[in-house]
Amino acid sequence: MAYDGHDAQEGEGRRADLATHLNAVRHRMAAACAAAGRDAAGITLVAVTKFFPAEDLAHLYALGVADVGESRDQDAAPKLAALADLDPVARRGLRVHFVGQLQTNKAASVARYADVVQSVDRARLVDALAKGARRADRRIDVLIQVDLGDPVGTDLAAPAAEHAARGGVAPEGVAGLAERVSAAQGLTLAGLMAVAPLGADPGAAFKRLHDLHERLLIEHPAATVLSAGMSEDLEAAVAHGATHLRVGTAILGSRPSAR
Ligand SMILES: *Cc1c(COP(=O)(O)O)cnc(C)c1O
Numbered sequence: 001m002a003y004d005g006h007d008a009q010e011g012e013g014r015r016a017d018l019a020t021h022l023n024a025v026r027h028r029m030a031a032a033c034a035a036a037g038r039d040a041a042g043i044t045l046v047a048v049t050k051f052f053p054a055e056d057l058a059h060l061y062a063l064g065v066a067d068v069g070e071s072r073d074q075d076a077a078p079k080l081a082a083l084a085d086l087d088p089v090a091r092r093g094l095r096v097h098f099v100g101q102l103q104t105n106k107a108a109s110v111a112r113y114a115d116v117v118q119s120v121d122r123a124r125l126v127d128a129l130a131k132g133a134r135r136a137d138r139r140i141d142v143l144i145q146v147d148l149g150d151p152v153g154t155d156l157a158a159p160a161a162e163h164a165a166r167g168g169v170a171p172e173g174v175a176g177l178a179e180r181v182s183a184a185q186g187l188t189l190a191g192l193m194a195v196a197p198l199g200a201d202p203g204a205a206f207k208r209l210h211d212l213h214e215r216l217l218i219e220h221p222a223a224t225v226l227s228a229g230m231s232e233d234l235e236a237a238v239a240h241g242a243t244h245l246r247v248g249t250a251i252l253g254s255r256p257s258a259r
Pocket residue numbers: 048050071099100195230231232246247248249250
């Protein structure tokens with residue numbers, strides 16, 4: 001894409017804004033690490049770039065971000081192709097995490113570009129991703145997404161749709177799914193992921209996730225990744241042992257209304 005002077009100026013403004021937001025997030029991470037007695041070097045920031053264009057991924061890479069998250073195959077596949085044209089070095093340098101609910105029929109497409117799939121929550125998806133990874137001649141890191149459930153006292157009628165949309169396997173299903181992933185050719189079991197339930201105390205939810213992770217590590221000591229924490233609750237996630245934070249809004253801003 002050719003920039004004229006005006007676009008280049010706009011690009012500089014956007015990069016400066018992203019740098020400011022990124023700094024603020026890194027400061028929050030540093031403060032949370034200090035409070036928890038943790039080393040910030042042990043935490044990976046995944047910038048969730050869903051809703052935002054390839055240009056933003058190039059800016060983030062230039063600002064030192066190494067990991068980006070996408071949540072819809074229909075957006076991510078063309079965006080990453082556009083990034084490869086715009087800035088091939090950024091495309092090669094960025095590690096792509098797929099963090100959204102994934103339909104089985106999209107698994108083969110995602111397997112062509114995702115380095116990590118964080119949202120694996122059922123056996124059929126494990127099989128489809130493994131097949132896609134082998135076809136693409138790639139290895140993919142897999143996180144099992146855990147459903148931490150609805151907080152006690154919520155209206156069980158209303159959140160049902162929300163619940164289904166969020167995804168995740170029930171805690172009882174983690175061990176079986178972990179076995180299936182680690183037995184699958186083309187996949188590496190890397191750890192667990194969860195989204196804190198709406199309206200719940202994220203600290204309590206992330207503590208349960210941490211306990212589930214400790215249990216997983218007994219059978220799968222290499223599955224060291226714990227992905228928890230977003231823009232609103234990253235401090236609670238750091239306090240409960242998260243190794244990966246998935247931050248969208250606090251870095252990129254709110255979802256553009258034009259899209
Ligand atoms: C969008 C998204 C995020 C980022 O959420 P923010 O609140 O914008 O930081 C993290 N994880 C998942 C699974 C997402 O879909």
